[in-house]
Amino acid sequence: MSTKFLSIADMDQYRFCQLGINDLDEILAIEEAVYTHPWTRGNFLDSFYDHHDAWGIRDRQENLVAYFFLMPVVDEFHLLTFAVDAQKQKFGYAHIMLKKMLQIAQERNFLSIMLEVRVSNVRAIAIYRRFGFLEIGRRKAYYPAHEGQREDAIVMRIEAQ
């Protein structure tokens, strides 16, 4: 494993935190900077009201660096949104967050985590694959794209148990 990346053991560098409505401005600042079609404030509020599992990472300065939202569906988590601050990418935060997701699923006896990702999001797809997610299908025209077009989603899943 490279020493360049933060790891789950570097707990003096960051801390995990559960996120709530008070964190919404910070979440939106990241979301709107990294996504072409970001979730709206209303999307996040719906997710909080539905008691989805929302987790973040804060750095030593207490700035929000990354977050994910998981929706429980019977015995599977569905990863709804996942992002790392544009200025803090490529340090290993996504890797740490994926490990955290898997740990949450294992502790709660969920069997798997499922996600959709844009076919054009080649970096995220490669990260998920390397982490152990497998492609299980495609959804045609799932996402809005530029100029009124639509884009396919790749559906991926990782076993948690």
Ligand SMILES: CC(C)(COP(=O)(O)OP(=O)(O)OC[C@H]1O[C@@H](n2cnc3c(N)ncnc32)[C@H](O)[C@@H]1OP(=O)(O)O)[C@@H](O)C(=O)NCCC(=O)NCCS
């Ligand atoms: C996709 C995204 C979450 C990746 O976040 P990130 O923090 O830059 O990713 P990491 O730093 O953890 O990973 C960087 C690389 O190191 C690898 N890596 C990270 N930690 C590692 C570790 N401890 N050991 C070995 N490899 C590691 C990753 O596999 C990855 O490889 P790459 O640079 O060749 O792609 C981020 O770019 C993002 O927020 N994008 C916009 C939103 C988005 O697309 N979200 C996903 C939607 S489905």
